[in-house]
Amino acid sequence: MSEFAFLFRGRDTTASPEQMQRTMEKWTVWFKQIEGQGRLREPGHPLEHAGRVIKGRERIVTDGPFAEAKDVIGGYIVIEAKDLDHAAELAQGCPIFDVGGSVEVRPIERI
Amino acid sequence: MEDIEHLFRRESGRLVSILSRIFGMRDLALAEDVVQEAFCRALEVWSFRGVPENPSAWLMATAKNKAFDILRRRQTALSFESELAYKIDTESSLAPTIEQFFEPKAIQDDVLRMMFSCCDPGLKEEAQVALILHILCGFSVSEISEAFVSPHSTIEKRITRSKKVLAACEKLFNITSPQETSLRLRAVHRALYLLFNEGYHGSSQEAAIRADLCREAMRLTSILLTHPQGRTPTTYALAALMSLNSARLPGRVDGSGNLQSISKQDRTKWDRTLISDGMSLLEQSAAGTALSEYHIEAAIASIHVRATDTDQTDWKTIVTLYDRLLALRRSPIVGLNRAIAVAQLEGPERGIRELESIVDRDRLVGYPFYFAALAECELLRGCLGAARDRFRAAASLARNPMERSFFEQRLSECGIEDDAI
Numbered sequence: 001m002s003e004f005a006f007l008f009r010g011r012d013t014t015a016s017p018e019q020m021q022r023t024m025e026k027w028t029v030w031f032k033q034i035e036g037q038g039r040l041r042e043p044g045h046p047l048e049h050a051g052r053v054i055k056g057r058e059r060i061v062t063d064g065p066f067a068e069a070k071d072v073i074g075g076y077i078v079i080e081a082k083d084l085d086h087a088a089e090l091a092q093g094c095p096i097f098d099v100g101g102s103v104e105v106r107p108i109e110r111i
Numbered sequence: 112m113e114d115i116e117h118l119f120r121r122e123s124g125r126l127v128s129i130l131s132r133i134f135g136m137r138d139l140a141l142a143e144d145v146v147q148e149a150f151c152r153a154l155e156v157w158s159f160r161g162v163p164e165n166p167s168a169w170l171m172a173t174a175k176n177k178a179f180d181i182l183r184r185r186q187t188a189l190s191f192e193s194e195l196a197y198k199i200d201t202e203s204s205l206a207p208t209i210e211q212f213f214e215p216k217a218i219q220d221d222v223l224r225m226m227f228s229c230c231d232p233g234l235k236e237e238a239q240v241a242l243i244l245h246i247l248c249g250f251s252v253s254e255i256s257e258a259f260v261s262p263h264s265t266i267e268k269r270i271t272r273s274k275k276v277l278a279a280c281e282k283l284f285n286i287t288s289p290q291e292t293s294l295r296l297r298a299v300h301r302a303l304y305l306l307f308n309e310g311y312h313g314s315s316q317e318a319a320i321r322a323d324l325c326r327e328a329m330r331l332t333s334i335l336l337t338h339p340q341g342r343t344p345t346t347y348a349l350a351a352l353m354s355l356n357s358a359r360l361p362g363r364v365d366g367s368g369n370l371q372s373i374s375k376q377d378r379t380k381w382d383r384t385l386i387s388d389g390m391s392l393l394e395q396s397a398a399g400t401a402l403s404e405y406h407i408e409a410a411i412a413s414i415h416v417r418a419t420d421t422d423q424t425d426w427k428t429i430v431t432l433y434d435r436l437l438a439l440r441r442s443p444i445v446g447l448n449r450a451i452a453v454a455q456l457e458g459p460e461r462g463i464r465e466l467e468s469i470v471d472r473d474r475l476v477g478y479p480f481y482f483a484a485l486a487e488c489e490l491l492r493g494c495l496g497a498a499r500d501r502f503r504a505a506a507s508l509a510r511n512p513m514e515r516s517f518f519e520q521r522l523s524e525c526g527i528e529d530d531a532i
């Protein structure tokens with residue numbers, strides 16, 4: 001068994017209240033499912049969208065991340081899976097795809 | 112935990128109403144943005160952490176913080192409400208002032224104020240209803256156009272234009288002024304009535320959407336009843352007719368989702384709680400001398416729910432009530448309903464004569480239920496060919512598949528055509 005980080009990207013800011021509620025309910029179901037299989041290692045955190053980016057030798061500080069809505073990382077969790085294929089399979093049910101978002105699956109290297 | 116089935120939609124109306132008092136009607140878009148942001152936050156946080164114990168309070172606190180940030184950044188005092196401008200002159204007084212806006216009593220008034228604001232005399236009735244659905248009930252443009260079976264662009268234009276009319280209001284509607292509220296109360300009643308009717312008789316084939324519209328109309332009417340100026344006999348009558356009619360909603364479709372005519376409905380499915388609520392509201396509506404069209408419609412509905420079947424229904428009183436309703440509201444639809452009651456009372460021949468002599472009958476030529484009523488009368492008096500023709504006409508005018516299959520079912524019950532054999 002190995003650990004994997006799921007990085008969630010993208011959100012729909014134009015959805016109606018009803019749609020947002022439906023989306024939220026789908027997330028709850030999906031989380032419960034992952035948890036019920038005993039796969040959730042760290043429940044992770046949602047990330048706020050405002051932040052700062054510090055860049056380069058000059059350490060220039062800008063408000064950010066200012067990426068397109070679809071590229072902003074909205075949160076992360078850590079799950080447990082047999083291998084990368086299995087982890088990617090677990091990500092299939094994530095409701096983020098309904099709003100055009102993506103899940104980045106990254107093996108965690110434990111030293 | 113409180114009922115959260117349509118939590119976001121409901122909270123949207125409350126929060127926009129509160130924030131519109133803080134930012135003014137001119138900045139309604141800002142209020143809507145703040146609410147949208149609060150929902151986005153909730154979506155993310157709740158997805159990860161589950162829905163909090165008190166989700167309404169969570170959303171309200173989030174919206175409050177955002178409003179606070181915006182006001183703190185603003186240099187200019189707000190001019191739309193002099194009292195507020197004065198209070199937030201110094202930063203230290205800002206927080207307690209904002210707190211006051213979010214007190215439960217204030218919120219109830221804000222929702223009412225928004226209801227009256229949406230019924231601006233500068234707006235057409237259809238625009239008022241669309242605004243109420245959009246702002247107070249949290250329906251998106253797409254959801255409204257789906258409910259009204261209207262093109263998205265039509266509804267979008269209607270809402271955008273109406274918001275401009277609201278934005279032109281220098282002052283907030285004064286909910287505490289008996290003069291202002293009584294002047295506009297009639298329009299508010301009418302808008303809520305139309306909202307309810309869109310759900311009850313509407314053209315959307317989605318039973319869920321229509322039930323939603325009825326529920327929202329009832330919810331807003333009950334809020335109106337909490338206000339001293341809103342709590343009039345006419346408001347009680349409106350609430351009564353909504354309860355008594357929606358009590359019959361569960362019987363209007365059969366097990367397979369098909370429309371049922373009233374004579375075939377399973378009356379055990381009617382909602383007893385709504386019926387008893389409706390009856391006591393009807394009693395309360397009788398205080399005073401006012402006799403509105405809603406009083407009469409509620410009285411008609413009360414006769415239907417009291418009867419065990421169509422034969423036991425007091426059609427004589429219903430016809431009399433329709434006569435009085437016609438005197439108040441000269442509408443061919445009322446004329447149609449009256450003619451149907453006459454047919455029940457005096458037989459199909461008389462019914463057909465009444466149907467053919469409805470005032471402004473030409474306005475019913477596109478209405479499927481007019482032809483269905485004619486067809487039912489023809490069927491009753493044994494003219495099967497004429498009945499079939501009329502049911503076919505009704506089916507061709509059906510506004511959705513559910514109506515069409517209902518008319519086609521009735522058509523098939525007229526027997527096989529002679530010339531087809």
